[in-house]
Amino acid sequence: MQENPWKIALGTFNQAKRAAVVLGAGVEPICHTVPSGVPDQPMTEDETIQGAINRAKNVLQAIPEAAIGLGLEGGLTYDAVHAKQWYLFSVCAAWDGSRLSIGRGLYFPIPSAIGDRLLQGGGELSQIIDELSGTSGSNHREGAYGLFTDGRITRTDVFRDAVIAALTPFRSSLYRS
Numbered sequence: 245m246q247e248n249p250w251k252i253a254l255g256t257f258n259q260a261k262r263a264a265v266v267l268g269a270g271v272e273p274i275c276h277t278v279p280s281g282v283p284d285q286p287m288t289e290d291e292t293i294q295g296a297i298n299r300a301k302n303v304l305q306a307i308p309e310a311a312i313g314l315g316l317e318g319g320l321t322y323d324a325v326h327a328k329q330w331y332l333f334s335v336c337a338a339w340d341g342s343r344l345s346i347g348r349g350l351y352f353p354i355p356s357a358i359g360d361r362l363l364q365g366g367g368e369l370s371q372i373i374d375e376l377s378g379t380s381g382s383n384h385r386e387g388a389y390g391l392f393t394d395g396r397i398t399r400t401d402v403f404r405d406a407v408i409a410a411l412t413p414f415r416s417s418l419y420r421s
């Protein structure tokens with residue numbers, strides 16, 4: 245894989261995700277919209293991670309001059325064992341054509357009413373966050389994290405950490421066997 249400069253393809257034009265790649269990878273990605281192959285509102289860890297993987301593979305196929313494809317996907321998961329709580333989490337999949345790496349961002353508790361509404365098919369999280377915050381396009385900005393924490397954590401912050409986690413096995417020689 246080419247190291248310098250890193251050409252990174254990102255499977256979306258979403259501004260919160262693009263900013264996270266700039267911060268986490270240190271380069272401006274080539275953005276390209278690709279299908280995630282999972283429901284618009286993932287409701288399990290498996291769906292969310294699969295959506296990120298599909299986006300990473302689809303974008304590297306679409307932008308073959310890139311060294312690596314990144315797929316960023318947000319989704320919900322229910323912890324039925326410990327907290328009995330819905331969590332929002334953000335995943336980054338990195339794919340260089342032969343090796344896959346997955347970075348998982350912060351798991352953040354979501355109010356039960358929101359998780360239950362989504363489970364019953366009540367639209368997408370971004371619509372609910374837009375409603376609650378009286379704005380539109382929250383998923384391109386601070387997102388649910390920003391609303392719930394008064395801006396102390398943003399969607400970009402969480403995806404930045406997931407991007408760093410996903411890219412580290414490609415960048416650090418300590419992961420080479």
Ligand SMILES: O=P(O)(O)OP(=O)(O)OP(=O)(O)OC[C@H]1O[C@@H](n2cnc3c(O)ncnc32)[C@H](O)[C@@H]1O
Binds near residue numbers: 316317368373384399
């Ligand atoms: O433009 P793309 O890349 O598709 O990004 P997205 O925000 O629409 O889509 P995701 O697949 O990442 O997330 C799945 C759904 O959950 C919503 N979502 C996830 N995290 C969110 C957050 O922090 N704030 C608001 N909505 C969020 C999101 O807007 C989608 O409706």
